[in-house]
Amino acid sequence: MTAVVADHERIERAWRDRPGLLGFFTTVDHKRLGIRYIVTSFVFFFVAGLLALVMRAQLARPNGDVVSPDAYNQLFTMHGTLMIFLFNTPVLAGFGNYLVPLLIGARDMAFPRLNAFSYWIFVGAGVFVSASMVIGKAPDGGWFAYVPLTGKAASPGINLDFWGLGVIFVGISTTVGAVNFLVTAFKLRAPGMTVNRIPILVWSYVAMAFMILFAVPAITVSAALLEADRLFDTKFYVVEAGGNALLYQHLFWFWGHPEVYILFLPAVGMVTTIITTFARRPLAGYLWQVAALIGIAFISFGVWVHHMFATGLPTTAMGFFSAASFVIAIPSAVLYFSWIGTMWGGRVRFTAPMLFALGFLLIFLIGGITGVMVASLPFDLQVTDSYFVVAHFHYVLNGAVVFPIFGAIYYWMPKMTGRLLSDRLGRWSFWTMLVGFNVTFGPMHVLGELGMARRISTYGNGLGWDTLNMIVSLGSVVFAAGTLMTVVNVAGSLRHGNPAPADPWGADTLEWSIPSPAPEHNFTTIPVVGSRHPLWQLDEDGEAIDGPAGPGRRGTPITGGLDTVHEDELVVPQPTALPALAALGVLVFFVGLLISATVVLVLGGVIGLAGLVTWGWRTDVDRPEVAT
Amino acid sequence: MSTVNTVVLGPQDRSRRTGWWGMVLLIVTEAMIFAALLSASFFVRANSASWPPAGIEPPDLGRIGVFTLVLLASSVPLFWGEAAIRRGQVGRLRVGLAVSWLLGAVFVINQVLEFHDLPFRATDDAYASLFIVITGLHGLHLVVGLAMSVVVQLKAALGWFDARRHETVTLFSMYWHFVDIVWLFVFASLYVSVRW
Numbered sequence: 001m002t003a004v005v006a007d008h009e010r011i012e013r014a015w016r017d018r019p020g021l022l023g024f025f026t027t028v029d030h031k032r033l034g035i036r037y038i039v040t041s042f043v044f045f046f047v048a049g050l051l052a053l054v055m056r057a058q059l060a061r062p063n064g065d066v067v068s069p070d071a072y073n074q075l076f077t078m079h080g081t082l083m084i085f086l087f088n089t090p091v092l093a094g095f096g097n098y099l100v101p102l103l104i105g106a107r108d109m110a111f112p113r114l115n116a117f118s119y120w121i122f123v124g125a126g127v128f129v130s131a132s133m134v135i136g137k138a139p140d141g142g143w144f145a146y147v148p149l150t151g152k153a154a155s156p157g158i159n160l161d162f163w164g165l166g167v168i169f170v171g172i173s174t175t176v177g178a179v180n181f182l183v184t185a186f187k188l189r190a191p192g193m194t195v196n197r198i199p200i201l202v203w204s205y206v207a208m209a210f211m212i213l214f215a216v217p218a219i220t221v222s223a224a225l226l227e228a229d230r231l232f233d234t235k236f237y238v239v240e241a242g243g244n245a246l247l248y249q250h251l252f253w254f255w256g257h258p259e260v261y262i263l264f265l266p267a268v269g270m271v272t273t274i275i276t277t278f279a280r281r282p283l284a285g286y287l288w289q290v291a292a293l294i295g296i297a298f299i300s301f302g303v304w305v306h307h308m309f310a311t312g313l314p315t316t317a318m319g320f321f322s323a324a325s326f327v328i329a330i331p332s333a334v335l336y337f338s339w340i341g342t343m344w345g346g347r348v349r350f351t352a353p354m355l356f357a358l359g360f361l362l363i364f365l366i367g368g369i370t371g372v373m374v375a376s377l378p379f380d381l382q383v384t385d386s387y388f389v390v391a392h393f394h395y396v397l398n399g400a401v402v403f404p405i406f407g408a409i410y411y412w413m414p415k416m417t418g419r420l421l422s423d424r425l426g427r428w429s430f431w432t433m434l435v436g437f438n439v440t441f442g443p444m445h446v447l448g449e450l451g452m453a454r455r456i457s458t459y460g461n462g463l464g465w466d467t468l469n470m471i472v473s474l475g476s477v478v479f480a481a482g483t484l485m486t487v488v489n490v491a492g493s494l495r496h497g498n499p500a501p502a503d504p505w506g507a508d509t510l511e512w513s514i515p516s517p518a519p520e521h522n523f524t525t526i527p528v529v530g531s532r533h534p535l536w537q538l539d540e541d542g543e544a545i546d547g548p549a550g551p552g553r554r555g556t557p558i559t560g561g562l563d564t565v566h567e568d569e570l571v572v573p574q575p576t577a578l579p580a581l582a583a584l585g586v587l588v589f590f591v592g593l594l595i596s597a598t599v600v601l602v603l604g605g606v607i608g609l610a611g612l613v614t615w616g617w618r619t620d621v622d623r624p625e626v627a628t
Numbered sequence: 629m630s631t632v633n634t635v636v637l638g639p640q641d642r643s644r645r646t647g648w649w650g651m652v653l654l655i656v657t658e659a660m661i662f663a664a665l666l667s668a669s670f671f672v673r674a675n676s677a678s679w680p681p682a683g684i685e686p687p688d689l690g691r692i693g694v695f696t697l698v699l700l701a702s703s704v705p706l707f708w709g710e711a712a713i714r715r716g717q718v719g720r721l722r723v724g725l726a727v728s729w730l731l732g733a734v735f736v737i738n739q740v741l742e743f744h745d746l747p748f749r750a751t752d753d754a755y756a757s758l759f760i761v762i763t764g765l766h767g768l769h770l771v772v773g774l775a776m777s778v779v780v781q782l783k784a785a786l787g788w789f790d791a792r793r794h795e796t797v798t799l800f801s802m803y804w805h806f807v808d809i810v811w812l813f814v815f816a817s818l819y820v821s822v823r824w
Binding site for chain 2: 183187
């Protein structure tokens with residue numbers, strides 16, 4: 001017994017971060033980084049939400065004069081940019097960082113330093129893009145920044161450069177994060193976690209990461225060519241010099257549509273996890289869900305032109321993309337039947353996280369149906385660029401992503417902080433958000449059909465839009481109030497929440513087998529997985545998950561083969577400031593590009609390279625001599 | 629307390645570790661960047677009346693053909709050196725890396741000189757922009773590869789590698805071979821196909 005205790009202390013010592021501020025900049029702990037990712041992206045969520053409230057104040061009445069048309073352009077551009085690039089994508093990366101290693105029984109991600117780098121790049125890109133608002137020159141060409149409007153001729157200011165460079169910048173973070181998720185899920189699963197026992201949430205992150213690897217290069221190229229045109233006077237999109245404006249749209253949407261599913265799939269994984277736990281039975285149709293996730297990931301690469309139906313492409317081509325867009329409804333329906341089947345056969349507990357999951361089912365159903373509507377070419381031509389489209393994509397991107405994220409906060413925060421949230425306040429928050437959401441975005445469908453175009457900064461009276469717009473604006477305040485209730489709940493829980501037990505929900509996945517909050521090394525003994533629901537397997541066949549003692553140093557097992565057997569040990573690197581330094585170099589480099597200052601650019605390049613080379617140099621040193 | 633069932637692995641299997649997978653996935657996403665750029669080139673070309681635009685000669689195949697062979701040849705000593713280090717022959721690895729580096733550098737130097745000889749500038753029209761940015765991005769990948777090679781060569785000179793521990797060598801050669809193969813696509817799209 002004493003030996004085990006001593007072993008435990010030795011592990012804890014090996015995994016401890018440095019104290020204080022130094023520890024903050026040097027940590028490579030996936031849990032600290034994951035939580036920090038979530039907190040940072042929520043800052044952007046609330047900033048972007050405030051921008052939306054200002055827009056709704058402007059549009060509440062006809063002939064609104066809260067902001068000027070120029071400011072309004074900046075508002076809707078930044079709202080979309082912050083929400084998509086700096087909230088939705090990174091917040092899901094944050095949950096993935098925190099959860100994926102815990103769900104597969106690993107002690108860290110496959111590349112812990114790369115993980116830190118990914119986070120610091122995200123922070124750098126966030127600071128970079130937000131700086132535009134501070135100096136009052138925010139991007140104003142819409143969140144998809146179509147040329148020729150965003151070309152140098154039509155938009156000479158620095159505004160759009162913040163957008164173009166920022167998008168490339170944050171793409172680095174997303175890409176290296178995706179590589180990390182995939183290798184982690186491939187090689188660091190606990191012994192026995194064979195392919196057919198991987199939790200759905202991990203599957204959803206695998207599908208998401210694959211999509212990122214194939215989709216993000218397209219937006220990187222589209223934005224890089226835009227910036228080359230703007231900064232270096234190339235002619236990619238300049239029609240008079242043989243360029244092509246539609247090229248931009250193709251490249252952008254080749255990323256843009258998969259991006260919707262990049263955001264949606266992890267949300268699906270969260271909903272499945274929550275529903276399984278609170279229906280208190282194994283998931284119905286596990287293999288079907290996995291197939292649906294992979295199917296959606298594939299098909300989503302064949303639908304991008306449905307964003308371009310109004311650009312006058314050949315009808316045959318549009319017919320193909322329209323058909324492919326309809327096909328996506330099939331795997332989505334498979335997911336629905338799986339969720340319904342799980343609840344049907346279970347005994348549902350209506351806790352706050354479960355309510356958010358159920359709210360998602362309702363909202364995504366509506367968003368999915370309007371999605372099938374706009375996939376139809378003749379209908380789309382009627383409503384394109386109207387508030388109908390605004391309503392549709394908010395049902396999908398806000399409703400179907402934000403509700404699961406709030407559900408995930410209620411579900412996993414006890415594990416992250418070791419304190420329980422108030423379920424009662426959570427239910428209040430849910431109902432307020434659900435009502436606010438539908439009152440905000442429901443009437444927008446009608447406004448679109450009445451002819452209200454998106455992105456107009458105001459409208460005259462007598463068009464029949466006045467009442468609905470007022471309702472929409474009031475709804476947005478209710479929705480905002482609902483989200484604030486969760487903020488209050490989180491703050492209250494941090495101050496005086498009840499301590500959370502290891503498993504407050506009676507859940508099935510491995511993260512609930514360890515104390516709350518999770519210790520720095522996650523698992524003292526490495527779990528051995530014998531079922532899809534490891535914590536329920538005790539009830540199933542009496543098999544305990546406790547495996548052999550894990551490595552007594554900073555290490556985690558590498559597994560492989562069809563049976564997922566132990567192969568080797570991954571040495572987890574020591575805390576280091578190199579990732580933060582390299583990311584700082586990248587930030588300085590991008591600032592140099594932005595202000596066209598070669599000195600700054602070179603300085604950034606030197607800092608970045610110094611960081612990366614030192615990092616590469618240390619990689620072998622970190623490997624123990626005893627590795628063979 | 630039971631011990632974990634450890635499978636005995638050969639040297640090849642050991643390299644299929646996290647680093648190997650990480651490099652494969654990095655190559656996948658890098659390949660997509662080139663795929664997107666080359667698709668962009670074909671898209672603009674398909675929507676243009678003539679390609680290259682009237683008045684611009686297609687690039688000369690003779691000179692670049694020779695240097696393409698030089699670049700492809702740079703992969704051979706790397707294969708040889710990597711095979712040698714698997715048997716623990718550090719000397720051969722050093723020679724292989726050095727020869728490969730020289731061949732790569734010769735190709736890059738030719739690219740820089742060719743850029744100076746081009747009858748157009750990147751700011752002229754879309755054709756010129758595409759040609760220069762795509763070949764330039766490939767050249768940048770080569771420069772990064774040469775820099776990586778310097779780090780690997782330093783590690784080799786310091787005697788860090790042996791028959792079992794040479795993951796860095798494996799990862800670097802994967803990257804280098806990838807950049808070589810990408811050149812074949814760039815060459816076929818921007819040099820060869822414009823002649824038809």
